[in-house]
Amino acid sequence: MLSVLGPLSSQTKLFASRNKPRGDSFVFRLHYRTTFVFVMGSCLMVTATQYLGDKISCLGDKDALPDTVIETFCFISSTFTLPSTSDGQAGLEVAHKGLGPSTPDTETKYHNYYMWVPYVLFLQAISFYVPHWIWKMVQTDKVNNVLQGLNYLIINQEERKKKEDIMVDYLYYQWGTHTAWAMKYVFCELLNLVNIVLQLVITNQFLGGEFTTYGSRVVDFVNQDPQSRTDPMYEVFPRITKCTFHRYGPSGSIERHDAMCVLSINILNEKIYLTMWFWFLFLLAITILMVIYRAITLFFPAVRSKVILSRAYRYGSHETTDFVSEKCNFGDW
Template identity: 25%
Template sequence: MGNGLCVETGSSMTVFDWMDHVLGTVQAQVGLRSIYDDDFIDRLNHYYTVILLIIFTVIVSTNQYVGDPIECWCPADFTENRVDYTNFVCWVSNTYYIPMQNQIPVNVENRRQKELTYYQWVPIILLILALLFKIPRMFWKVLSASSGISMDKLGNLAKETQYVSPEDREKKLTHIVKYLDQWLSGIQHYRAGMCVKLRERASTVACCFCGRHFGNYLVTCVLFTKLLYLINAISQLYILNAFLGTDYSVYGIEVLTSLYNGEDWTYSPRFPRVTLCDFEIRQMTNLQRWTVQCVLPINLFNEKIFIFLWFWHVFLAFLSAFSLVVSAYAFMFPQHRKSYIRKYLLLNKLYKTGRTANEKEKRMIRRFVDNYLRQDGCYVLRVFSNNANDVITSEIIKYLYTDYLEKEQRERKEPLDRNGLLEENPK
């Protein structure tokens, strides 16, 4: 299952595998990438998107605090100090937008209904969005900490195994296999309580019967985290809709419609570049109200950033939904887990397909997958495949399978045949 997008792992890379490889290589060169316990779509949510939002925050903040975020056209009799004051007061107070062809309302309250209240807070809202993308990842870290296995450290170890000498590689693989065997043996279900068999069978397809001893705790956490990513991507569209005070949830559709009709899509009343500002100057007992026309250069950046964010959120929502559905389909059907393991055993010549396969081999693989690896074990092996490579995963599965056969032979005190399988019990 490459990056959670296909049930079977093929020899060819998917586009997500290729993107992950390229981005991961770049980050490795600068010392940023150190996450190897999830797939590319999850990293696209909690890692790459956060970096992107931080870059946007830096761009907007630089224009606000280093450049001139607003320039107002003041009367000719305004001194330089008055011009500076006008620019400052119009920036900290809200401007409002009235199209050039429309008359300015006489009623001040009607003007306030057209106010733009967002442009001063764009850096803060971008940082809040970045934090929201991190929340599902925080849930995953907290929940996976109770699984009894350190996914990130184990993933890093599998990643490092690709780049060491053959002697060190054998040691690292032995260490990984031993660690996995202790973990898999330690999560075997304690047979107590009522309806044990029924709960065990229900746990293979229903996450409501979850837990370490059911062998599906990690899988349940993964599906819950992917659901959070999906909810987060969709809900942020409505958060931005409330923040901007406009129909932002249909913004991208309007842009596409403008492109289709050949209209100018680069100018939107949501992000006007020319606005109006009302302010009052008190001189002794006189109170003078001024209305000036201001330019917001910052909205050139805001418009392009929020157009991109609309399409990016829709893209993430689609990928997150696709990843959730495919992952649930792969994890909940035992046949897919068996097919995944059989493929690697076939590469190691520990399994024969077609007519050469016998019932004894099939039965042993079923027991290996259902009773030993179970859902969580298969998920960990898929993480290895996603973040290391198929060669490392193949060797780990080979060692786990041979150790499992030896353990079964010792427990049953039955001899192994020439293929390494248990002899049929004469009884």
């Protein structure tokens, strides 16, 4: 399993080197590094477990049907539970919660999402990387080119002076031309916000509307009386379900075969989506705060002056930073 996650190790460096020029923010990196690694790693784990291990095990009539037939059929079609039996006491009133005898009029809840989990997770991981990819395409590595290596502490003083003169000349002659470049970055930050909202909606629809309150229900479940509580993880990701297989009998009549299936893959799915619920909400909150901060710096030059002063407190003064902030627009800042 560790070898499967190995290729993602290069993406886990959330905190870039202090001397390395950065053309994006910490929140931006939370999207295309931390979240991308988490979702893609979950995709790889589910794929390895689902297609290299026992994805489903069904208990049926072995004399009538081979296990491989019923298990393959149940996995590629769907399994179901009976909501009317979910409140029954397991082992006394029902064999397992959500299971019981069914008739054509019995309400059934079908579960076929588990076969699509790896594909959905993969597309979600890619979606978190897309804004970063767009930014890489449009920024043309401007930060690195402007700094020319001046971010490194060890550099020849004569060479440093030459590069500083080049940088000052660039800023002087290109003053006022960076607005479009800066707005492209703001656009990519907005894409991050749109994407995290979209992923919350997609995940909720994918899980049949259960994802919105999933995490909060699990927290409530932990604090409830163990004798009367109902595990919401079991409701959203049932571990034991039913499956019905029809075939023609020797006389040509249709025979019905019921099987009870164990979805071991849901043990992993329930933990992944619980972690995802908490992380997505945190990411949404911190992304909204970043967008608000970006809007404030965009419309209030005084704030930009304070930010410059906080970054250059050893070298500048209020008069210098105020003068620079008054003369430059948002893109130059």
